Amino acid sequence: MMSQAHPSTSPHAESWVFGANNPDLGLPLQHLPYCVFQSIDSNQPHLGVGIGACILDLFVCAETGLFDHIPADIVTACSFPALNPLMDLGPKAWATLRSEIQALLSTSTPLSSDRRLRTEAALVTAREAIFSAPVFIPNYTDFYSSIDHAERVGMLFRPDQPLLPNYQHVPIGYHGRTSSIVLSGTSIQRPKGQSKPVRSEAQPGFAPTTSLDYELELGLYIGQSNPLGTPIPIERASSHLFGISLLNDWSARDIQSWEYQPLGPFLGKNFATSISPWITPISALGPFRSPAAPRLHHLAESLPYLLCRSDQHAGNLNLILEVFLVSLEMKKKSIAPVRLSRVCARDLYWTPAQLIAHHTSNGCNLQVGDLLATGTISGPDHASAGCLLELTSNGTQPITLPTGESRAFLVDGDEVILRGYGEASGHPRIILGECRGTIHSG
Ligand code: MN
Numbered sequence: 001m002m003s004q005a006h007p008s009t010s011p012h013a014e015s016w017v018f019g020a021n022n023p024d025l026g027l028p029l030q031h032l033p034y035c036v037f038q039s040i041d042s043n044q045p046h047l048g049v050g051i052g053a054c055i056l057d058l059f060v061c062a063e064t065g066l067f068d069h070i071p072a073d074i075v076t077a078c079s080f081p082a083l084n085p086l087m088d089l090g091p092k093a094w095a096t097l098r099s100e101i102q103a104l105l106s107t108s109t110p111l112s113s114d115r116r117l118r119t120e121a122a123l124v125t126a127r128e129a130i131f132s133a134p135v136f137i138p139n140y141t142d143f144y145s146s147i148d149h150a151e152r153v154g155m156l157f158r159p160d161q162p163l164l165p166n167y168q169h170v171p172i173g174y175h176g177r178t179s180s181i182v183l184s185g186t187s188i189q190r191p192k193g194q195s196k197p198v199r200s201e202a203q204p205g206f207a208p209t210t211s212l213d214y215e216l217e218l219g220l221y222i223g224q225s226n227p228l229g230t231p232i233p234i235e236r237a238s239s240h241l242f243g244i245s246l247l248n249d250w251s252a253r254d255i256q257s258w259e260y261q262p263l264g265p266f267l268g269k270n271f272a273t274s275i276s277p278w279i280t281p282i283s284a285l286g287p288f289r290s291p292a293a294p295r296l297h298h299l300a301e302s303l304p305y306l307l308c309r310s311d312q313h314a315g316n317l318n319l320i321l322e323v324f325l326v327s328l329e330m331k332k333k334s335i336a337p338v339r340l341s342r343v344c345a346r347d348l349y350w351t352p353a354q355l356i357a358h359h360t361s362n363g364c365n366l367q368v369g370d371l372l373a374t375g376t377i378s379g380p381d382h383a384s385a386g387c388l389l390e391l392t393s394n395g396t397q398p399i400t401l402p403t404g405e406s407r408a409f410l411v412d413g414d415e416v417i418l419r420g421y422g423e424a425s426g427h428p429r430i431i432l433g434e435c436r437g438t439i440h441s442g
Contacts, residue, residue: 011287013102013106015028015052019054026431028051029051029105031051032049032101032102033050034049034050036132036277037124037129037132038129039057039124044059046059055123055126056105056119056122057124061118062075062076070096070097071096073093081132083135084136087221087223094242094281131277133181134245134277135371137178140175141173141174141175141176141359142173142174142217142265143171143355143374144375149376149378149390150167153389168295168300170358176270180273184277185436187438190209191267191442192208193207194258195209196258204258210254211394213250213252214323214418214437216341217248217376218245218374219374220352220355221241221369222241222368223240225366225368226360232366235311237353237356245275245279245432245433246321246435247276249373250269250273251389252267252271275371276432278433280430285317287424288424288430289314293316293347306350306354311353315351317346319422319432320422320423321386322342323418325340326338326415326417331415338402341386344379352372355372411439412440416437418436420432
């Protein structure tokens with residue numbers, strides 16, 4: 001039997017806000033991503049929710065009594081200029097706030113004229129907003145969950161054994177740095193670093209990287225902590241996840257390949273990571289759930305602590321992700337950004353819940369606001385490669401831009417734009433908040 005959906009949360013519910021029912025904006029009543037923003041007439045950043053061409057200012061909603069029906073701790077969390085206090089309240093509180101917002105914005109809920117006027121007063125035009133960091137991020141971990149990425153990168157460096165034997169069993173990850181996480185639109189300085197000597201007896205180089213790359217990833221925001229020493233079981237892992245966003249894990253391949261043995265990535269990675277200002281809540285992703293990727297014949301089944309029926313059934317996300325590039329030359333000639341690749345996130349070998357269960361399986365404590373990144377998301381075919389390292393075979397097969405310029409890796413002035421969306425029949429389309437960054441010389 002079908003469960004009875006609340007009228008404002010049904011896939012057919014529409015909003016009266018300008019642009020909310022326009023599929024090109026991807027911000028219907030069923031999406032409602034969070035951000036922290038400042039409008040021209042406020043001098044403080046406020047928590048907000050995207051709807052159509054507008055942002056609903058949650059601080060103003062709280063101040064003007066629009067949230068008087070919901071528990072006071074949720075209203076207090078809405079007045080804070082970051083998502084952490086709301087995250088800390090847990091999934092029930094997230095659901096309460098979401099359905100209250102949906103009721104305010106839906107055409108199918110009767111609003112008193114006074115409430116409607118106050119809601120209109122809490123809406124600002126998204127185009128005029130200046131964004132700031134949506135979450136205070138205590139810790140950042142980057143994984144390596146795309147087997148297609150792991151295999152193709154492995155093929156470049158170890159053609160005889162592209163996939164290391166541990167890959168099929170253990171979600172590979174490393175601890176990144178939060179201090180250099182920057183918001184979309186922040187320009188990225190080309191890092192300097194050591195690179196491998198040309199001859200074995202020569203000194204290594206120390207210069208601006210000549211192999212600057214992007215990595216198309218999804219960021220997973222942890223909304224619920226676990227105490228040190230207490231693993232999160234796979235069955236409960238998804239309830240610890242608050243939301244997702246696009247993330248670009250910039251990488252300097254020459255620095256990375258010289259420094260990574262035997263301890264792993266370091267300065268080739270931690271100079272910058274860009275995040276979208278928008279976080280799509282997990283509750284908006286129900287229609288875009290997809291089964292865990294099947295294990296092909298040569299791969300073993302995961303260990304029991306990484307397996308549960310619900311996660312295997314619907315643990316992955318059927319979201320299309322794209323990378324675009326626009327060079328300075330293209331901008332001068334008004335040429336639109338060119339798409340470099342397109343991939344579906346459901347191809348990931350490890351699901352978000354498996355990453356959470358594995359990360360805490362030794363008792364490691366995740367904190368509210370922690371950011372887990374999936375690792376570069378690539379698909380099985382070449383056109384779905386999530387970084388230039390793969391697309392250009394480590395720079396040996398440059399790609400050609402519409403201007404005739406060629407790219408082995410990124411050059412100064414290049415802007416990389418990550419986009420993503422979800423489509424499912426019978427549901428309105430959602431578009432993830434984009435993530436951009438332009439390279440400038442070091
Ligand atoms: Mn990465």
